Amino acid sequence: MTRMPDPFHPSRRAAGVQLPIIPTVAGWIAETPGTVSLGQGVAYYGPPPEAMRVLGGFASSPASHPYKPDAGLPELRKAFEEKLRAENGIDAPFERRILVTAGANQAFFNAVLAICDPGDEVILLTPYYFNHEMAIALASCRAVCVPTDESCRPRVDAIEAALTPRTRAVVTVSPNNPTGVVYSRETLSEINRLCARRGLYHISDEAYEYFTYDGAEHFSPGSLGGGEHTISLYSLSKAYGMASWRVGFLVAPERLFDDLMKIQDTVIVCAPAVSQAVALGALRTGRGYCRERLETIDRVRREVMDRLSSLPGLLTVPPAQGAFYVLAKVRTGMGDLLLTERLIREHRVAVIPGGTFGITEACCLRIAYGSLTPETAAEGMRRLVEGLRAILGG
Amino acid sequence: MTRMPDPFHPSRRAAGVQLPIIPTVAGWIAETPGTVSLGQGVAYYGPPPEAMRVLGGFASSPASHPYKPDAGLPELRKAFEEKLRAENGIDAPFERRILVTAGANQAFFNAVLAICDPGDEVILLTPYYFNHEMAIALASCRAVCVPTDESCRPRVDAIEAALTPRTRAVVTVSPNNPTGVVYSRETLSEINRLCARRGLYHISDEAYEYFTYDGAEHFSPGSLGGGEHTISLYSLSKAYGMASWRVGFLVAPERLFDDLMKIQDTVIVCAPAVSQAVALGALRTGRGYCRERLETIDRVRREVMDRLSSLPGLLTVPPAQGAFYVLAKVRTGMGDLLLTERLIREHRVAVIPGGTFGITEACCLRIAYGSLTPETAAEGMRRLVEGLRAILGG
Numbered sequence: 037m038t039r040m041p042d043p044f045h046p047s048r049r050a051a052g053v054q055l056p057i058i059p060t061v062a063g064w065i066a067e068t069p070g071t072v073s074l075g076q077g078v079a080y081y082g083p084p085p086e087a088m089r090v091l092g093g094f095a096s097s098p099a100s101h102p103y104k105p106d107a108g109l110p111e112l113r114k115a116f117e118e119k120l121r122a123e124n125g126i127d128a129p130f131e132r133r134i135l136v137t138a139g140a141n142q143a144f145f146n147a148v149l150a151i152c153d154p155g156d157e158v159i160l161l162t163p164y165y166f167n168h169e170m171a172i173a174l175a176s177c178r179a180v181c182v183p184t185d186e187s188c189r190p191r192v193d194a195i196e197a198a199l200t201p202r203t204r205a206v207v208t209v210s211p212n213n214p215t216g217v218v219y220s221r222e223t224l225s226e227i228n229r230l231c232a233r234r235g236l237y238h239i240s241d242e243a244y245e246y247f248t249y250d251g252a253e254h255f256s257p258g259s260l261g262g263g264e265h266t267i268s269l270y271s272l273s274k275a276y277g278m279a280s281w282r283v284g285f286l287v288a289p290e291r292l293f294d295d296l297m298k299i300q301d302t303v304i305v306c307a308p309a310v311s312q313a314v315a316l317g318a319l320r321t322g323r324g325y326c327r328e329r330l331e332t333i334d335r336v337r338r339e340v341m342d343r344l345s346s347l348p349g350l351l352t353v354p355p356a357q358g359a360f361y362v363l364a365k366v367r368t369g370m371g372d373l374l375l376t377e378r379l380i381r382e383h384r385v386a387v388i389p390g391g392t393f394g395i396t397e398a399c400c401l402r403i404a405y406g407s408l409t410p411e412t413a414a415e416g417m418r419r420l421v422e423g424l425r426a427i428l429g430g
Numbered sequence: 431m432t433r434m435p436d437p438f439h440p441s442r443r444a445a446g447v448q449l450p451i452i453p454t455v456a457g458w459i460a461e462t463p464g465t466v467s468l469g470q471g472v473a474y475y476g477p478p479p480e481a482m483r484v485l486g487g488f489a490s491s492p493a494s495h496p497y498k499p500d501a502g503l504p505e506l507r508k509a510f511e512e513k514l515r516a517e518n519g520i521d522a523p524f525e526r527r528i529l530v531t532a533g534a535n536q537a538f539f540n541a542v543l544a545i546c547d548p549g550d551e552v553i554l555l556t557p558y559y560f561n562h563e564m565a566i567a568l569a570s571c572r573a574v575c576v577p578t579d580e581s582c583r584p585r586v587d588a589i590e591a592a593l594t595p596r597t598r599a600v601v602t603v604s605p606n607n608p609t610g611v612v613y614s615r616e617t618l619s620e621i622n623r624l625c626a627r628r629g630l631y632h633i634s635d636e637a638y639e640y641f642t643y644d645g646a647e648h649f650s651p652g653s654l655g656g657g658e659h660t661i662s663l664y665s666l667s668k669a670y671g672m673a674s675w676r677v678g679f680l681v682a683p684e685r686l687f688d689d690l691m692k693i694q695d696t697v698i699v700c701a702p703a704v705s706q707a708v709a710l711g712a713l714r715t716g717r718g719y720c721r722e723r724l725e726t727i728d729r730v731r732r733e734v735m736d737r738l739s740s741l742p743g744l745l746t747v748p749p750a751q752g753a754f755y756v757l758a759k760v761r762t763g764m765g766d767l768l769l770t771e772r773l774i775r776e777h778r779v780a781v782i783p784g785g786t787f788g789i790t791e792a793c794c795l796r797i798a799y800g801s802l803t804p805e806t807a808a809e810g811m812r813r814l815v816e817g818l819r820a821i822l823g824g
Contacts, residue, residue: 088489151441167695
């Protein structure tokens with residue numbers, strides 16, 4: 037007897053996308069009251085209060101509520117054009133190159149849809165940002181994963197070796213999620229040149245551009261003059277504490293702009309206008325808002341690094357000078373998902389398991405410290421260190 | 431000499447999507463000051479003021495700004511569950527069947543990605559809602575267009591004849607954009623049963639559910655107990671004047687929920703929290719908010735219908751008892767795009783050309799009356815009637 041196929045099966049592309057890990061971890065946390073979360077990928081602060089002062093005027097103006105231009109509010113795009121020129125060395129006229137999206141995830145998905153057809157390949161560097169891998173699968177394309185070196189830095193020769201006639205783009209994330217590594221100007225330039233030479237797009241995700249420490253400097257490959265093949269992604273979620281507001285920016289070659297507008301119209305019409313209004317206020321406040329708060333995050337970061345260095349036999353951490361993440365490679369045969377669940381349930385401390393970032397050959401845990409106070413960081417790290425010792429017998 | 435292919439070409443799927451018409455028409459309007467727009471697909475009013483009163487508290491609470499659950503705020507989903515049960519006869523537990531999206535467009539795109547792989551087919555009834563056709567193309571799928579009858583009502587036999595082994599869904603929009611036709615309970619039930627029998631999803635777009643006139647009644651096919659195969663889409667953009675806020679709802683079979691969560695996480699993480707907070711206030715205000723304003727819209731509608739009936743030799747209009755659209759079929763050999771441009775540039779009145787809704791065999795114009803006052807409606811229709819007479823010599 038043969039079994040009839042289920043006519044209502046989900047699409048293969050959806051079935052092939054990994055289940056997002058955050059809701060799973062959030063579920064374990066919810067079941068374990070008092071858990072300190074080293075999982076949350078946000079900064080500890082909210083949007084600039086002066087930016088939110090626009091809300092009253094926005095709400096009471098009748099012109100606020102109908103649809104807005106697909107590409108975003110012109111004044112917001114103009115402000116971002118100026119920010120790009122001043123801070124990133126990117127010269128991108130907003131009318132033809134800048135699109136406001138509902139977060140950098142939507143920006144990435146739009147970009148993939150604009151350049152990739154089913155079966156096309158996109159190079160991700162492992163460990164990758166999980167939503168990138170998910171977006172590529174959802175577009176019925178293939179993420180080709182290229183391992184980074186032992187310090188989680190890109191290996192340009194390995195990238196080049198992975199290219200095929202189906203490759204359409206190489207993705208870099210610097211400062212990196214999940215490793216916290218800041219890629220050097222030289223490496224990013226080399227990747228950008230490789231892309232130009234091989235007829236590929238370079239998608240540069242710069243959501244964490246403001247989060248660098250120890251003198252590390254962020255570099256934007258879009259400043260190299262590769263206006264023909266560089267796609268740069270930005271987010272206000274981290275720098276301005278606006279995660280729930282969903283505002284990001286897609287800076288694209290002019291040749292893609294009309295297609296990106298079609299995609300934007302189809303997916304969301306326009307980014308939420310109320311969030312765009314607050315975003316404009318945030319950009320006017322400027323990066324000083326983040327810089328003033330970076331010292332607190334850096335203090336927490338040092339605490340985290342200090343505690344991790346007390347476990348040299350148990351784990352190693354690649355040098356991390358950016359974002360608000362470190363990736364701990366744990367010396368154990370235990371699965372990362374099980375270890376994470378036990379850390380939460382038995383020691384009330386949450387991290388994100390490395391498998392979700394494409395790490396399959398080792399047990400890694402991502403530790404996020406952006407949302408912590410020095411006190412919760414100390415307590416969370418105490419639990420993590422004790423938990424790892426207790427579970428793994430270190 | 432052969433020409434080298436451009437390595438930076440956009441994807442075929444993006445190239446295959448029609449350019450959105452609204453920005454084009456908006457461009458002509460911007461170049462023609464004083465134009466009355468009969469193009470805008472929104473109601474004349476904004477969100478309930480009492481709903482927007484949450485903004486101050488939302489902004490000042492630190493818990494408002496980090497990411498929210500992918501599926502939406504539980505209290506908002508719960509409120510929508512109750513609305514569905516009370517108003518639509520749909521019994522859908524929010525935990526497993528209701529997802530908050532950034533507008534009904536995103537809900538539709540999520541649904542297509544959840545059930546369709548490249549090459550799959552989705553049945554649209556022409557004239558169709560253009561963003562549906564665009565979403566299907568963007569998903570590398572094929573929109574199979576089935577003409578409606580002379581009164582723009584679905585022909586179930588024609589739908590059945592268009593099914594192939596690749597068909598995955600049939601889409602209905604009632605009350606309809608662009609025709610204003612309200613589909614009968616019988617017809618929608620017949621389509622829903624056909625889908626069940628043939629193993630297809632029925633995607634029912636109900637964005638205009640509150641906008642019915644002359645005693646016409648909206649019917650939700652999701653109330654037929656087809657919780658296994660009916661996907662229902664809703665929007666707050668029209669009923670609550672919240673277009674720029676981007677809030678919609680996707681009500682799906684439970685079997686699709688996990689896949690829809692992956693898609694949501696990838697595309698947007700979560701709908702903007704500030705908009706969800708206002709949406710909750712809107713749902714608590716309830717449909718009475720829209721009902722009180724419907725009389726004004728109905729008055730404008732009668733004005734529009736009256737004026738159109740003064741041109742029987744020049745155009746015909748199918749009976750329209752819903753949404754805030756009528757579709758005028760103009761007796762001319764002139765192209766709809768040219769006619770639209772001339773109406774704007776020469777007579778300062780804007781409509782949307784029928785081609786964007788898939789109408790290729792006739793010159794049709796969509797007239798939207800939801801955003802007008804009785805005064806602007808009278809002036810707009812005067813210009814339209816005079817313009818059509820002048821251009822077409824009626």
